[in-house]
Amino acid sequence: MPLNNHLEVISPEHFDAIHQASMEVLEKTGIRFHCEDALELFRNHGSKVDGETVFITQAMVDKALETCPSTFPWTGRNALHTKVVGEGFLVQPNVGPVFVQDLDKGRRKATLEDYANIMKICQAGEHIHLNGTIPVDPSDVDPEQKHLHMLYEIVKNSDKPLIGFCFDKEKVEQNFEMLEMVFGGKDFLESHHVAGVLVNPLTPLGYASETIETIMAYASRNQITLLAPCIMAGVSGPVSLLGTAVLQNVELLAGIVLTQLTRPGAPVVYATASTTGYMKNGSFAAGTPEAMLINTPNIQMGREYYHLPTRTMCGITHSKAVDCQAGYETMMSLMMGVLSGANIGVQCVGTLDALMTISYEKMIIDQEIISRALRIKEGVAFTTEALAADIIQEIGHGGTYLTHPSTFKACRGMWSPTISDWDAHDTWEAKGSPDMVVTANKKYKDILEKAPGSLLEPDLDQSLKAYIKKITG
Numbered sequence: 001m002p003l004n005n006h007l008e009v010i011s012p013e014h015f016d017a018i019h020q021a022s023m024e025v026l027e028k029t030g031i032r033f034h035c036e037d038a039l040e041l042f043r044n045h046g047s048k049v050d051g052e053t054v055f056i057t058q059a060m061v062d063k064a065l066e067t068c069p070s071t072f073p074w075t076g077r078n079a080l081h082t083k084v085v086g087e088g089f090l091v092q093p094n095v096g097p098v099f100v101q102d103l104d105k106g107r108r109k110a111t112l113e114d115y116a117n118i119m120k121i122c123q124a125g126e127h128i129h130l131n132g133t134i135p136v137d138p139s140d141v142d143p144e145q146k147h148l149h150m151l152y153e154i155v156k157n158s159d160k161p162l163i164g165f166c167f168d169k170e171k172v173e174q175n176f177e178m179l180e181m182v183f184g185g186k187d188f189l190e191s192h193h194v195a196g197v198l199v200n201p202l203t204p205l206g207y208a209s210e211t212i213e214t215i216m217a218y219a220s221r222n223q224i225t226l227l228a229p230c231i232m233a234g235v236s237g238p239v240s241l242l243g244t245a246v247l248q249n250v251e252l253l254a255g256i257v258l259t260q261l262t263r264p265g266a267p268v269v270y271a272t273a274s275t276t277g278y279m280k281n282g283s284f285a286a287g288t289p290e291a292m293l294i295n296t297p298n299i300q301m302g303r304e305y306y307h308l309p310t311r312t313m314c315g316i317t318h319s320k321a322v323d324c325q326a327g328y329e330t331m332m333s334l335m336m337g338v339l340s341g342a343n344i345g346v347q348c349v350g351t352l353d354a355l356m357t358i359s360y361e362k363m364i365i366d367q368e369i370i371s372r373a374l375r376i377k378e379g380v381a382f383t384t385e386a387l388a389a390d391i392i393q394e395i396g397h398g399g400t401y402l403t404h405p406s407t408f409k410a411c412r413g414m415w416s417p418t419i420s421d422w423d424a425h426d427t428w429e430a431k432g433s434p435d436m437v438v439t440a441n442k443k444y445k446d447i448l449e450k451a452p453g454s455l456l457e458p459d460l461d462q463s464l465k466a467y468i469k470k471i472t473g
Contacts, residue, residue, distance in 0.1 A: 006341035035212035064260035078159035086309035092130040110136035119157035120451040132163040196224035219266040228271035235277035270302030271311035286354035287318035292336035315348025361440035
């Protein structure tokens with residue numbers, strides 16, 4: 001049975017105070033929406049709008065929360081990969097790295113080939129449940145065309161539930177035309193949640209036009225919006241950790257209202273991605289224990305107070321190499337994220353250098369870290385059989401349990417490592433004393449070597465290529 005409780009940073013009796021503080025900001029200071037379509041939508045629903053500032057009332061928030069689903073299926077192209085969001089802990093690829101690195105070529109700007117490779121590794125990963133988004137930003141593709149090429153590489157190399165991209169309205173529409181080709185038309189998208197998108201507010205207290213256009217495009221098609229403020233306490237948010245949690249909640253509630261005004265019932269994920277500033281230079285801090293002390297109160301609020309699916313950034317590190325620092329910072333952040341009760345985790349598959357870099361080797365190592373955290377979250381079974389009093393009495397004094405039938409029955413279900421070396425020292429030496437990173441290097445190459453050339457049917461593949469060619473000339 002799962003662990004009996006979640007990590008709690010605040011007590012439930014504090015939820016009302018956080019909500020009321022958030023509502024005070026929404027009603028008195030408001031949120032700036034830098035998009036006329038959104039402003040018109042708010043006006044049409046009776047909101048007070050002053051220039052680009054929208055003032056959101058308690059009634060609007062209540063109405064929006066009433067129509068948000070607390071769980072929903074995220075449909076994969078392969079039905080075996082379809083997941084229910086709001087139950088358990090799902091892992092998605094990272095978002096944002098510019099560089100890739102490995103033992104062979106070191107650190108370098110990512111290319112479209114790297115992007116495709118990461119899709120293949122995520123497709124093969126047992127504990128990576130979603131695929132897509134922008135785990136690396138390919139530098140060798142025209143910025144005006146990369147939304148087309150990246151989506152093509154997602155559907156070519158993965159049939160897991162997919163995450164798209166935040167771009168301007170025209171590019172988002174082009175991506176949806178491709179998705180309709182992949183999933184069989186508008187009607188299928190209308191009745192199935194097949195694509196999600198990560199969007200970030202323009203902190204503090206704003207939403208950029210591109211972000212708004214993406215939110216409205218996804219919500220209007222009954223697709224998934226993952227709202228994720230990225231606030232740095234002391235830089236773009238209050239230095240108080242709780243104050244930054246309040247600001248995060250303000251921006252989340254504003255985005256939730258926008259999604260539900262666009263289409264009541266459209267799925268939305270209450271996501272968190274904030275941390276502290278590194279106060280020596282005012283930069284992003286990725287190795288701090290304080291990040292999850294900001295995000296966990298919001299996860300508690302999202303899960304218990306607003307009854308929404310939640311997502312959090314976890315597994316981050318400031319380390320530049322796959323070293324001891326990368327290990328302990330990743331495990332600290334990931335474990336707090338898993339135990340917080342969040343339903344989706346991001347930034348926990350290979351990131352280094354404060355989310356600037358993704359390591360091929362660390363992608364492999366992190367999947368074992370994820371499996372460790374998920375096993376801990378599973379807890380222990382509590383049954384009469386599990387108490388094993390009869391077996392203890394049967395074995396008696398000084399006996400062994402190794403050959404007992406109960407051990408044979410259950411031993412294959414016990415957790416074991418996928419990359420860590422648990423052999424004796426002599427055995428490890430006999431294998432050439434392999435370093436963990438070297439072992440991971442070999443494993444990621446083996447995954448890429450065995451990956452299918454394409455998961456697309458030939459006719460669909462040609463249709464997608466023809467569509468891209470039509471757009472790009």
